[in-house]
Structure formats: C-alpha cells, structure tokens
Amino acid sequence: MGEGGDTSGMDLTHSEEDEAFRRALKAWLRKHMPKRSTYVDGGDDFSYDDPRRVAAARAWQRTLYKAGYVAIGWPKEFGGQGASIVRQTILNEELILNRAPSLIGAMGLQMVGPTLIRHGTPEQQKEHLPKILTADEIWCQGYSEPGSGSDLASLKTRAVIDGDVFVVNGQKVWTSAAHLADWMFCLVRTDVDAPKHKGISYVLIDMKTPGIEVRPLKQMTGESGFNEVFFNDVRVPRTNLVGKLNEGWQVANSTLHFERNMLASTTRTQQLMNDLVALAQRRTRNGAKATRDPVIRQRMADVLIRTEAMKYHALKQLSDEIHGRPPGIGASINKLVTTELNHDICAVALEVLGNYGQLRRNAPHVEDKGAWPKDHMFTLGLIIGGGTSQIQKNIISERGLGLPKGA
C-alpha cells in the first residue's frame, strides 16, 4: 500500500491482554459504581444544581482515578499510564455502556490537561495536572463571547500587560460549568493591532480572582449548565500564560489533536439507540406494541443503520491511527454526523412517546424520567456548540474536498 503502515486486514478482536483489561474494568464497575439514585438524576452533564451532586461527582472521579481508570492515555510522568488508544477506547466504551456517571473534570482531562502536557511550563504542569486528575480542580473553557461564536478568532476580551500581570476585561458566554469551576482556560486578546488569529493568548485564570462575575444562563431544557462570565480588571499572573504571547490560537488548536471524543461519541450514540429500542419495545402505539408500527420500524431501522455505520467508521479511524495509516477529515465528519444522528434518535423516541413525549422529569406518567424531550433539546445544543454543523461543513468542504474559502 502506497502510504505505508501495516496492513494485516480485517480483525475485529482485541488482544487477550486488552480483553483482560476490559474484564477487570467491568468487574470493578460492578463493584464500585455509585447508586444512580444518589447520583445522576436526569440533569445534564454540566448542571450539577445540587452541591451534593458536585461533591459526589468529584468523589467518583477520584475513586476512578485511584483505580487506574482516568486519563490512562497521558504519559506516566504526568500521572497517566501511557496506555494505547485501544485501551482508551475500551475504557470509554465500558464507562458509557455501563452508564457510569460522566466525569465532572472532563474539560480538564480532555482539553487543558493535554494542552499543559504539550505547552505548559513545568510549574504549570506540577501545579495543575495532579489536581485535574483527581477533580480537585474543575475547569471551564473561556472561548465564546457574545460577538464571537462561529467566528471565534474575532474575540475581544482584552488582556493588557501591567508589570507581572495581565489585566483582563471583557465577557465570555456559553461557559459550561463556570459556576462550579475552580479554573478557566481562556483565550484573550493581547494584541489588538495584529491580524485576528495572531493577537490571541491562552491564559489560565483562577475563578476566585476578584473581578470575575459568573451569571448562570437558563437553557431551553430549563437547566442552568452554562453561564456568562464577566471580567472587570481581573489580574492574572503572567506566569499563567500557556505557550508564547500572541500564539494562543495555535496552542488552543493543538489541543484538538488530543481529542478522542469521536470514539466516545459513537459509543454514546449506540447507547442512545439501545435506549430507543428498549423504549419502543415497552411502549404501545395505536393499541399495539410500538415496534409493530411499520413507520416506527422504518425510522428506527434508519437511525440504527446510521449508528452502525458510525460505529464501524470509528473502528476504521481507530485502526488507521493504530496502524499508522493517514487520517482523513474524521473529526469534523464525526461531529457533524453524530450530533445530528443523536438528535434524530431522540426525535424517533418522541414519536414513539406521542403525548408522553412532552412530560418532564417529575410529571406523573413520565417515561425515562423525562430524558427524551430533554435530550432532544440537549442534542440540538450540541449541533450548535463546539462548532456548528455549518462550520463543520465549511471545514469538510475546504479541507476534505479542497473547495475554496468563501468571500
């Protein structure tokens, strides 16, 4: 094969060592999984409206870390295990399929941690990485602003150097978990005269610094998982700069290489699909089992087929990475396809539910604690967040198909 890389052909089995890892993990989860009633109660991943939930979530991540099941892909010197991508995939799969509570420190583990490993100073690494692993530090991401959504690089939050500190003024928005975060990794403008991508710096901000105000935003789901964050003469030590001054855009983008979310997200889609099947098998429609309705069967089969396609596509991408074959334009396609597919799966569930699909979690007669209408909305949010579907299509058409940038 022209591109090099090893080509042993189709083999969908893992090694005995990796399967042993899976078995041990499953056994561990059976023993240590927190009781659902004390934990996730229909809230989305970021709301954590009850302080007891936050405490329980921190404890869960700590327990998982001590057992050797957090950030296993990180290098050993930073508290990881240098585990293979296969192991990381197995870990993600099992956590999701066993419905383990999601990690409250995910933003730190997936975004800022890998960035610090790559670009941080030894002091930054020493100060933050251990606490990121144990959820002693919860992080939020200060990227979007009221005037800078899809056009993120136009961001205006200013950081002016004053001796040993940056003085930060401005506003961030849609900041998930800011209301409970200890730290924020933040993009700020440090050069207003440079072209927009070249005047941005990546700084770490302690959320307890005077001058920061966090205001929760109520989402269409009724929950408050994200926030507005205002900065009023917030003084941030210059030692909190990550990478070089005015090179924050490159620092932020390099983090994307660390993202393994694609694999996790296809597993999540499979789980959602399994939930839909279970729902349709116990609900009735027009006096018969919902799965006997020919239209429902067609719609369910359609989303199932698309789910399976993404599952195999994720396996292919994983294999390409393991065997050193060139990657495609995977991440953007995955983001576009899985977010829309998740929303479509929820839409089929609402069709199965009929009038019951409007009921919220505490309503009498509610099904699945109101998860379906909530997830139907939440998944719409994910089609928008993290680069809208339209932005993904721009990326796919430009980088995947070689079409020119628009005017």
Next chain:
Amino acid sequence: MDFGLTADQQLLADSAREFLAAESSPTTVRRISEDEHAFSPELFRKIVEQGWTGLLVPEQYGGLGLEMLDAAVLLTELGRSLTPAPILSSAVLATSLLCSAGSAAQRKQWLPKLASGEVIATVAWLEEGDRLDPGGILLKPRRARGGLRLSGSKLFVMDAEIAHLFVVAVRTGTGAGEAGVSLLLVPRDTPGITVTALPSIDVTRRVYEVKFDDVTVPPTALLGGEGKGWKHLARLLDVACVAIAAESQGGAERALHMAVEYAKVREQFGRVIGSFQAVKHIAAECFSEIEPSRSLVWYAAWAQHGSPRDASRAASMAKARLSDVYSRTTDRSVQIHGGIGFTWEHDIHFWFKRARCNEAAFGDPAFHRERVAQLSGW
C-alpha cells in the same frame, strides 16, 4: 484489531482503479453503452486477463478463491467507473450460486469456464410480481419426458443477451413457501428461449425479459437439489446486497468527485461556484454520508465470512444505506452541475441512472430497513 484492508486488497483496489481509468474512461463507457447489448468483447477479454471473472471461483477450479470483501473492493471500483461488463451478474451473483449450490459435477463443468470468461452466466429470479420472497416465484415447470418443461417468463435479468447460462428460480413444489423453490441451470441455446430487451434508463447495464416456451431441461439441470433452492437464493440476496452496496459506494464517490471538480472551475458572479456555501454545504453533506458508509460496506462484506450470524443484517444495512446515499449524492451532483448536468452530453447522468437502478435492485431501502427490523428482533 484492525478494521481495514489487507495489503493485497489495497493492491486490488489500486490496480483496478488504475486499469479502469485507462480502459473504462467515461468516453469508453459512453461508446460501449451505445452498443446494442452494452458489451465490449475486447474490454471483457482484458477484464478476464485481470482475473476478475475468477475472483470468487475456488482455486481448484482455476479462480482466485477470494472472499466477499475482495469482491466488494473490486465492485467499488467498477461502480466508480461504471464499467459495462458482466462482473456483478456473472462473476459475483451466478458464480456465488454455483459455488454454494452446485454439485461436484456442476461445479467442475461450469466454474472453470466462468473463471476463464468462456461462459457468462446470469440469475433469472424476478417475475411480474417483482417480489424477493418465496411467494414471488411462480414459474412452475411440468414433469415431462426427459426432465422438466418450462413455460413462462422472468424479468429484470441482467446481461441476459450476452449470457450463455441462466440460473433460473422455479417452483417445483406446491404452495407458495420456501420448500417448493428450486434452481435450474438452463443454457441460453436451449430451444424455446427468447430474450427481449427491456429498455431501461441505465444504458450501461442492460436488463431483459427471458421467455421460456416449452423449454425442456434434464433432471441434471437442478442446482442444489429439488425444493432446496430457497436457502441459496436467500444467501444470494445477501451477496447481492453487499455487491450493489459496494458498487454504489464507488459510484457515489465518483459522482461527488465530478461535482466538486466542476464546482472548482465553473464561475458565476465572478468566482468559482465551489466558493459559495450553498454549494459547499451540499458537497460536504454528501461527503459526510459517503465516508462512514464505506465502513458499513466493508463490514457487511467481511461479515459474510467473518461473522456469519450477522451477515444478513449487515448486508441489508449496507444495501439500505448505500441506496439512499447513492441516490441522494447523484441528485445533488447533477444539481451542482446545473444545466449542463441535465444534458445527455455530460456524463453525470449515467451515474444518476445507475443509482436509481441500484436502489431498486434486490430490495429497495424500505424493504431492507424492514428486514433489519426483523433481524434485530423488533
């Protein structure tokens, strides 16, 4: 763990693509499609030299003895180039039936000739009802001196005019169930056979009506034993689904490629139309469907040997998805071409039409989604 092709499979894909780019360009495809039977003996000879007619034929009968994933890799390239040649009909479908249902004598008689390209075979399954269930097979031979006598007709038989051998699905038993279905090997030159073209939108792949007027075949014509045909046809349906899905994958990739290349050079309002988001997003949507669907096709092809319990479900998934994706992609590819895409002169319509025929062949998306539902235990 590896979800991917072997070095040999990748080599097959690369060499097939290179060969077909040279020997089966759109100009050549157009010229062959103007032939009465859309057949070029010269191109077919070159294809035989590539070994593709023997791809699925076991080595002991002079073939390469490869599996469905290899066939899928090749069919993806044939679908990309839209090559008019009896590979799907003869080398994949009829050959699969002979391999799975043939007696030792039948295999020995026909497989070497299929591999060498000396014989072209095709499957005659559908009748007026256009049904893929056992109840759709009504053609009922009578017992007669010297064997079985056949009167009636079969529809949508691919490449029938150039075929030397038909594998005909018939009803030898009573009722409408699986038990009465048999397969017959009927040489084209048996007296009483008439082949009539069914002019179709897809001029690159011809379909025919095959009429039988008191056609007598000996008892040795039975393939797979009397009343034992259905399981082989059911298996053939899976093979056909994978094959057509693979072909559709290649076709969709090619149609989108043509549209994207056109969008890079066609200018309106002083800029190439590929710089407009209205066009870019259509292309990106197609690409986002095409890329994951390749993995679905590979899995379905691999599952035919690698995961037999999931083979039918995977085949139906691939067929349903690729039917949708190919049709949608060619719709949009014509759209991106604008007015020129609507002309006969431009090539894009050939892919558009293959997409429609592939969508209907061996079960449309709704048929296969329902089959997926059943096989999922819903």
